[in-house]
Amino acid sequence: MRRVAALALAAAICAASLALRAPAPAAATTVCPSPSPSATATDARTCAQAALDQLTQRLGGDLAAALTTQHHLSDTVAAATVRAQLLAAEVAQEELTIRNLQNQIAALDEQIASLELRIDNERAQVKALARAMYRRPSSFLDILASSGNLADALTATGDMVIAGQRAHALQERLANDLVTVQADRDARQSDLDDEQATLDQVQGSVDELATIQVQIDTLTNQLAALIAHIRSTVAQLPNISSDVAAQVTSLMEQQEANLSQQSQSAAWALAGVGGGDAMALMALPAGFGPYGLQLSWPIIGGTLTQPFGPTTFALEPPLGQYPHFHTGIDIAAPSGTPVLAAADGLVVAVLHTSVGYGNYVIVAHGGGYFTLYGHLANTQVVDGQHVVRGQLVGDEGATGLATGPHVHFELRYNGAVIDPLAYLPPR
Numbered sequence: 442m443r444r445v446a447a448l449a450l451a452a453a454i455c456a457a458s459l460a461l462r463a464p465a466p467a468a469a470t471t472v473c474p475s476p477s478p479s480a481t482a483t484d485a486r487t488c489a490q491a492a493l494d495q496l497t498q499r500l501g502g503d504l505a506a507a508l509t510t511q512h513h514l515s516d517t518v519a520a521a522t523v524r525a526q527l528l529a530a531e532v533a534q535e536e537l538t539i540r541n542l543q544n545q546i547a548a549l550d551e552q553i554a555s556l557e558l559r560i561d562n563e564r565a566q567v568k569a570l571a572r573a574m575y576r577r578p579s580s581f582l583d584i585l586a587s588s589g590n591l592a593d594a595l596t597a598t599g600d601m602v603i604a605g606q607r608a609h610a611l612q613e614r615l616a617n618d619l620v621t622v623q624a625d626r627d628a629r630q631s632d633l634d635d636e637q638a639t640l641d642q643v644q645g646s647v648d649e650l651a652t653i654q655v656q657i658d659t660l661t662n663q664l665a666a667l668i669a670h671i672r673s674t675v676a677q678l679p680n681i682s683s684d685v686a687a688q689v690t691s692l693m694e695q696q697e698a699n700l701s702q703q704s705q706s707a708a709w710a711l712a713g714v715g716g717g718d719a720m721a722l723m724a725l726p727a728g729f730g731p732y733g734l735q736l737s738w739p740i741i742g743g744t745l746t747q748p749f750g751p752t753t754f755a756l757e758p759p760l761g762q763y764p765h766f767h768t769g770i771d772i773a774a775p776s777g778t779p780v781l782a783a784a785d786g787l788v789v790a791v792l793h794t795s796v797g798y799g800n801y802v803i804v805a806h807g808g809g810y811f812t813l814y815g816h817l818a819n820t821q822v823v824d825g826q827h828v829v830r831g832q833l834v835g836d837e838g839a840t841g842l843a844t845g846p847h848v849h850f851e852l853r854y855n856g857a858v859i860d861p862l863a864y865l866p867p868r
Contacts, residue, residue: 489683492683493678493679493683496678496683496686496687496690497675497678499690500671500674500675500678500690500693501675503671503690503693503694503697504668504671504672504675506697506701507664507667507668507671507697507700508668509797510664510697510700510701510704511661511664511665511668512794512795513704513708513794513797514657514660514661514664514704514707515661516792516793516794517657517704517707517708517711518657518661520708520711520790520792520824521650521653521654521657521711523824523825524650524711524824525647525650525654527824527825528643528646528647528650529647531643532640532643532644532647535636535639535640535643536640538636539633539636539637539640542629542632542633542636543633545629546626546629546630546633549622549625549626549629550626552622553619553622553623553626556615556618556619556622557619559615560612560615560616560619563611563612563615564612649710650711653707653710653711656703656707656710657707660700660703660704660707663696663700664700664704667693667696667697667700670693671693674686674689674690674693708790711790734784734806734808734810734864735784735864735866736783736784736812736852736861736864736865737781737783737784737830737831737865737866738772738781738783738865738866738868739772739780739781739782739783739812739814739834739848739850740772740774740778740779740780740781740837740848741778741779741781742774743772743773743774743778743847743848744772744773744774745770745771745772745868746771746772746773746847747767747770747771748767748770748860748862749767749768749769749770749858749859749860749861749862750766750767750860751766751767752766752767768851768858769813769815769849769850769851769852769858769861770849770850770851770860770861770862771847771848771849771850772847772848772850773845773846773847774837774846774847774848775837775846776818776837776838776839776846777818777836777837777838778836778837778846779833779836779837780814780817780833780834780835780836780837780848781830781831781832781833781834782804782812782828782829782830782831782832782833782834783804783812783830783850783861783865784804784806784810784812784830785806785827785828785829785830786804786805786806786807786812786827786828787804787805787825787826787827787828788802788803788804788805788822788823788824788825788826788827788828788834789803789804789805789811789824789825790802790803790824791803791820791822791823791824793820794840794841795840795841797815797841797842798813798815798816798840798841798842798849799815799816799817799838799839799840799841799842799843800815800816800817800818800819800820800835800838800840800841801813801814801815801816801817801820801841801849802814802817802820802822802834802835804828804834809854809855809856810852810853810854811852811853812850812851812852812853812861813849813850813851813852813853814834814835814848814849814850815841815848815849815850815851816837816838816839816840816841816843816846816847816848816849817834817835817836817837817838817840817848818835818836818837818838818839818840819835819836819838820834820835821833821834821835821836822834822835852864
């Protein structure tokens with residue numbers, strides 16, 4: 442099994458499904474004017490109540506966003522657990538393969554030593570026979586005269602020649618066997634070196650995963666603290682001035698947006714670890730250039746309903762300088778239409794949620810490429826499964842944040858979202 446270097450972790454800002462929801466712009470808080478001589482106590486109470494209601498509603502939305510991020514983060518934790526199990530199984534398999542190769546090499550070393558000993562023995566016997574023949578009379582007439590018998594002379598001479606021929610043939614055969622066994626041993630050593638390199642790479646993925654799991658644990662604790670803080674603030678609103686409450690709310694919204702973005706990055710980093718493992722497993726192509734990937738349409742006969750890029754659609758999250766950015770393309774078809782893998786690859790994420798992308802699948806294709814299939818009614822693949830172009834990954838649906846049946850098809854290269862249309866054939 443040949444292995445290649447693991448992919449670098451994807452750390453770019455993630456899109457709608459992993460974002461779950463972009464933080465809503467801070468709603469303006471009602472500011473009650475300074476009381477005028479004509480203002481009544483009822484007017485003041487009404488204005489204060491309106492401001493309180495606005496802040497309560499705003500905090501309710503913030504709490505919902507934080508809970509949504511927490512829900513998605515729990516899905517990421519579950520995916521990380523599955524990834525850890527897959528990597529642990531791969532480490533165990535590699536260690537077993539290495540032990541088997543080491544045993545084979547040890548057996549071949551013993552065979553080589555035995556052959557070398559037999560060759561040395563045969564070489565010594567040939568030398569002894571040569572010395573014996575040298576000491577005997579050098580001519581047939583001398584042999585005949587010394588034996589006094591023609592039959593005995595012929596037998597003595599023939600036995601020496603045959604013994605010499607057999608000894609030489611055996612020595613050559615043993616030498617050829619030694620060459621064959623040595624070549625086999627060298628091949629097993631090469632396999633062992635490759636498997637050891639593979640084990641080191643998979644262990645590197647294990648270490649990367651451990652780092653991501655620590656980040657996820659930290660995010661989980663921070664989210665729990667933020668949710669508790671939001672709930673506490675809601676409970677204390679009647680006792681806090683509207684100005685202070687508005688400032689606290691803005692700070693919590695910024696924190697929620699930051700934690701949501703970190704959660705998205707952790708989810709894509711996790712997929713990156715899976716892609717690296719896939720590359721190591723040689724379940725993916727050796728690598729494409731930035732323009733070498735060719736995709737197939739994930740839905741046959743669908744209608745492109747939203748392109749890639751900046752949009753005015755409020756549900757789309759911000760990206761860079763754009764307040765709303767569609768990170769993939771939407772393809773609509775009748776509900777239940779088969780959604781197909783756009784290229785050969787390895788499934789590195791299968792999640793079922795009620796927010797964001799809803800039910801979705803991420804496939805690693807090698808060379809830093811990933812495709813995502815979102816809003817599926819159901820999924821037909823499992824994490825770690827190898828898929829080929831055109832293989833069913835799920836059925837089209839409207840799960841998550843979807844306005845109707847369609848598939849959100851997303852392409853990423855080394856963590857950055859890119860327009861899939863550049864890699865798809867003309868309709």
